[in-house]
Amino acid sequence: MVQRDVGTIKEIPTEERPRERLAQYGPQSLSTQELLAIIIRTGSREQSVLRLADALLHAFGGLRGLASAELGDLRRTRGIGPAKAVEISACFELGKRLVACADERNRRELTTPEAVANLLMPEMRDLEVEECRLLTLDTKSRLIRIRQISLGILDQTVIHPREVFRPAISDAACSIILVHNHPTGDPTPSADDHSITRRLRAAGEHIGIELVDHVIIGDNRWVSLRERGGW
Template sequence: MLKDSRFKESSLNELTLNQNTLKNWPESERPREKLVHLGSSSLSDAELLAIFLRTGVKGCNVVDLARKLLGSFGSLGAIFSASQEDFCARHGLGTAKYVQLQACLEMSKRYLAEKMKETDCALTSSKATCDYLLSELRLESREIFAVLFLDNQHQVLTFERLFFGTLNAAAVYPRIVVEQAIKHHAAAVILTHNHPSGVAEASLADKQITEKLIQALQLIDVRVLDHIIVAGNQCYSFAEHHELF
């Protein structure tokens, strides 16, 4: 009788585990198959994360694991920006997945940089430019001021992070920007910085430093094409808001 009870309990546990695997899901609901047939944009954050994770853990399929991780971290962005220690401490994650994630993020940045270089950056509202700046700055927890240096055809020469501040402000020195523009033989620049608060608006200080940089760069015949603020998943363009003088 005891043996029979144990057999039933074992069978029940096996049935529960089997029901938990994605192999028993309808094909149209499995993340990989869904992506192939409907495209990546059709997937939820949890489904995209599940494809990256590949496998679940005992008693928890990969989609449910992805949902738990999103709930624990709060968002995909928080997972991407998590420290190695925090990332690897979570059940179902580890060093191998952390390394894989960092490689994916870096490949994404390099792809976006290539796409941006293929476009005319004089069109500073271009999606390629904003996508690239978002990939570089949106996950930063401190304020960073950077510059895209452009040639006389407005093609990208280089992107440099020049100043690092607190969550509230960054000390920006026009002299340094001018020196770097000369160093790279730039004919124009796109200024950019992030707002870790997520507020996509230009502050008075943002406007003041933009004016100072425009005046300083005019002395060496370098044009400021735009100043783009990265806030969360948004970009705020000074040029689009007619705030460049």
């Protein structure tokens, strides 16, 4: 008789259960597969929760691919229903936010495009659509807040000065930085990127809130329009 794979963590011997091992030895002692199994909680009739976690990592090419997976892609994975897909997505979103958490931001001033790229590269390089973020800064170039101001193709019909400067005024910002990604991985600025930058610079000069830079994020590469001369 073939023994069926166990489906829940409770059916795994106590000393081998990821949750109990984490409680006893700490999260650092667990593999990525085991940590993911804790989030998933249960397997299926065909495979244990540990094997399901392993299959999920394999299907998306590892942790980085899984972190950028869409809800629909997660749900289409055998053994992952809507509830599990939402829980997995929520966990990765918390991780992304931790990378850019306020405590970390407040320890440094965003005075260079490299600092801006290092802050947002982890969460923006894998986005599958163009997304534009607004960084509002205080008098010492310290970050006040990051806001999403557009989702989709970046052009002048989407990025209007009022959508940029209204939140900047609300944050009492002294200056701003615009950041958006190129899903192709190539951060080379487009004609629209240059045009939008010039338009926002002019609006900022009129309002009294300087556009310090416009940084474009690619796949582990970035471009500063200020440094590039698209100013």
